[in-house]
Amino acid sequence: MTSIAMIEAAAARLKGHARKTPLLSSPFLDEIAGRRLLVKPECLQHTGSFKFRGGWAALSAMEEEARKRGVIAYSSGNHAQGVAAAAKAHGAPAVIIMPADAPQLKIDNTRALGAEVVLYDRVGGESREEIGTHYAQTRSLTLIKPYDEPQVIAGQGTVGLEIAEQAAAEGVTSGDVLVCCGGGGLTGGVALALEARAPGLRVRPAEPEGFDDVARSLASGQIESNPATSGSICDAILTPAPGEITFPILSRLCGPGIIITEDEALQAMALAFLRLKIVVEPGGAAALAAALFHGDEIEGDAVIAVATGGNVDPAMFSRALDKLA
Amino acid sequence: MTSIAMIEAAAARLKGHARKTPLLSSPFLDEIAGRRLLVKPECLQHTGSFKFRGGWAALSAMEEEARKRGVIAYSSGNHAQGVAAAAKAHGAPAVIIMPADAPQLKIDNTRALGAEVVLYDRVGGESREEIGTHYAQTRSLTLIKPYDEPQVIAGQGTVGLEIAEQAAAEGVTSGDVLVCCGGGGLTGGVALALEARAPGLRVRPAEPEGFDDVARSLASGQIESNPATSGSICDAILTPAPGEITFPILSRLCGPGIIITEDEALQAMALAFLRLKIVVEPGGAAALAAALFHGDEIEGDAVIAVATGGNVDPAMFSRALDKLA
Numbered sequence: 001m002t003s004i005a006m007i008e009a010a011a012a013r014l015k016g017h018a019r020k021t022p023l024l025s026s027p028f029l030d031e032i033a034g035r036r037l038l039v040k041p042e043c044l045q046h047t048g049s050f051k052f053r054g055g056w057a058a059l060s061a062m063e064e065e066a067r068k069r070g071v072i073a074y075s076s077g078n079h080a081q082g083v084a085a086a087a088k089a090h091g092a093p094a095v096i097i098m099p100a101d102a103p104q105l106k107i108d109n110t111r112a113l114g115a116e117v118v119l120y121d122r123v124g125g126e127s128r129e130e131i132g133t134h135y136a137q138t139r140s141l142t143l144i145k146p147y148d149e150p151q152v153i154a155g156q157g158t159v160g161l162e163i164a165e166q167a168a169a170e171g172v173t174s175g176d177v178l179v180c181c182g183g184g185g186l187t188g189g190v191a192l193a194l195e196a197r198a199p200g201l202r203v204r205p206a207e208p209e210g211f212d213d214v215a216r217s218l219a220s221g222q223i224e225s226n227p228a229t230s231g232s233i234c235d236a237i238l239t240p241a242p243g244e245i246t247f248p249i250l251s252r253l254c255g256p257g258i259i260i261t262e263d264e265a266l267q268a269m270a271l272a273f274l275r276l277k278i279v280v281e282p283g284g285a286a287a288l289a290a291a292l293f294h295g296d297e298i299e300g301d302a303v304i305a306v307a308t309g310g311n312v313d314p315a316m317f318s319r320a321l322d323k324l325a
Numbered sequence: 326m327t328s329i330a331m332i333e334a335a336a337a338r339l340k341g342h343a344r345k346t347p348l349l350s351s352p353f354l355d356e357i358a359g360r361r362l363l364v365k366p367e368c369l370q371h372t373g374s375f376k377f378r379g380g381w382a383a384l385s386a387m388e389e390e391a392r393k394r395g396v397i398a399y400s401s402g403n404h405a406q407g408v409a410a411a412a413k414a415h416g417a418p419a420v421i422i423m424p425a426d427a428p429q430l431k432i433d434n435t436r437a438l439g440a441e442v443v444l445y446d447r448v449g450g451e452s453r454e455e456i457g458t459h460y461a462q463t464r465s466l467t468l469i470k471p472y473d474e475p476q477v478i479a480g481q482g483t484v485g486l487e488i489a490e491q492a493a494a495e496g497v498t499s500g501d502v503l504v505c506c507g508g509g510g511l512t513g514g515v516a517l518a519l520e521a522r523a524p525g526l527r528v529r530p531a532e533p534e535g536f537d538d539v540a541r542s543l544a545s546g547q548i549e550s551n552p553a554t555s556g557s558i559c560d561a562i563l564t565p566a567p568g569e570i571t572f573p574i575l576s577r578l579c580g581p582g583i584i585i586t587e588d589e590a591l592q593a594m595a596l597a598f599l600r601l602k603i604v605v606e607p608g609g610a611a612a613l614a615a616a617l618f619h620g621d622e623i624e625g626d627a628v629i630a631v632a633t634g635g636n637v638d639p640a641m642f643s644r645a646l647d648k649l650a
Contacts, residue, residue: 019349020347021347169341277369277373278369279603317598
């Protein structure tokens with residue numbers, strides 16, 4: 001079970017390896033949001049998303065013997081790149097199971113970072129968990145799960161430690177912290193960190209329409225699943241259901257989920273380009289979209305949104321820029 | 326005359342107001358550059374460029390009485406926005422003289438930041454200096470020059486203080502620091518800061534083809550002018566000649582200039598999108614383009630490039646993204 005001590009220990013191991021991303025803001029975005037808006041751009045993290053933190057936390061916590069045998073991960077792309085880069089830096093072989101319909105950029109990057117990529121048919125219903133377990137057993141690899149893994153949650157939680165410190169420096173000690181949410185690793189990690197270091201800040205998951213499993217699970221009090229696992233431009237955060245380890249954390253600490261449309265995600269990407277000069281992918285823009293376009297669901301004078309990743313193909317980014325025309 | 330003490334004093338006044346931008350990197354860019362490449366993304370600064378630093382340094386150094394009367398600046402856009410935002414925060418009225426052919430985004434932003442914008446005909450040969458002097462005299466406004474102004478140079482020099490500290494933390498204490506160069510305010514300020522705080526790092530100006538006044542001035546040892554003052558996509562760094570205050574600094578401290586093509590600027594913007602997840606404008610990409618595509622003119626195992634601004638229209642950014650197709 002991930003604790004604040006584990007998150008602090010992960011932060012110590014990440015120091016000098018993960019980037020401390022700044023907090024960004026723009027008076028133009030404040031005006032749209034109707035309150036002060038601070039954005040934590042984890043798209044600027046190594047490999048273009050916060051996933052590098054969890055990958056590094058997991059790799060750096062392994063026994064040397066197991067690390068030499070190698071690791072395996074399944075991921076639509078950002079966890080893949082995070083684990084691949086962390087494995088390479090630790091001298092560990094990495095096998096990554098990716099859906100064949102993941103953005104080509106993420107597949108190419110994962111290979112270029114030195115990992116062996118195995119593609120599977122997400123739409124046809126192949127189970128990445130089964131494939132992952134098979135590879136792990138036959139090659140004695142250690143499986144690094146994308147979110148239901150205490151060290152990964154601890155690594156992602158370091159985002160929360162930074163938010164607590166940086167928000168306080170900006171004079172913000174209460175309000176909502178919106179986090180793009182797939183399986184809940186980042187959301188849970190940040191919630192644990194804020195519980196200990198900034199108890200006035202409350203985490204709220206942001207999800208795209210049709211993939212609102214976490215919002216529904218929080219509302220019903222039990223793990224609810226999505227009817228589909230693909231079919232949204234927000235590829236980074238399409239997971240079947242909140243995790244068995246993450247859900248109890250979310251349930252205990254998070255406020256209600258906010259559900260955004262694909263069009264709102266594209267508009268948020270366009271505004272992040274225009275006003276913050278950062279590149280955000282659709283799934284990484286969900287929290288920013290929630291802050292900008294769902295202000296009536298948010299309370300308080302200030303809101304913080306995590307822009308979780310920026311691994312987007314030029315064609316999709318151009319689609320977002322068209323929103324400014 | 327700007328000194329390291331003035332730069333340190335400016336840094337103290339900027340603390341908590343200007344952003345400390347991180348140093349970014351990507352193994353994919355290192356491979357293209359042929360050496361380790363660290364990028365200082367000043368596009369992430371308030372108002373989207375380093376110019377906010379100089380604006381704040383100048384405003385914060387003024388007598389309260391003069392500040393209440395107001396300031397005036399002439400600028401193709403980034404200095405305009407930097408001064409407008411700094412003036413607004415200090416409660417000072419601001420008049421900004423801008424060329425009528427400046428990017429619409431920069432004109433709109435400057436107005437939205439509360440400044441009174443006066444447009445002039447750059448192509449037709451109107452002198453912004455004359456217009457600026459006229460307004461300054463009739464309204465008793467204080468002119469904040471874009472580069473030939475000691476406090477502005479001191480403010481821009483704070484970029485150099487951060488580079489010295491951040492590069493040392495990355496283990497880089499020698500090599501070239503490439504800076505996109507217009508009139509030489511940033512280039513000179515960074516050079517002064519590095520002379521004092523990181524003497525192993527040498528500044529080199531980067532300029533676009535046809536507007537290489539600084540490179541030619543450094544080569545000849547005297548101030549040389551450009552034949553034109555418009556006609557490049559690198560609008561942010563099109564100035565007639567190095568300044569009378571900045572040139573002696575550049576001449577004493579800088580290595581030879583590097584001249585890049587417009588196509589290289591667009592390619593650098595595309596790679597910054599793809600690998601660093603930042604939005605850079607053409608003029609702000611000159612130094613990155615020099616690092617990526619002029620490696621044979623650079624010595625050493627590591628190079629640092631300042632990405633000076635990100636105020637680019639969506640249409641121009643799409644032109645850059647087309648380079649990835």
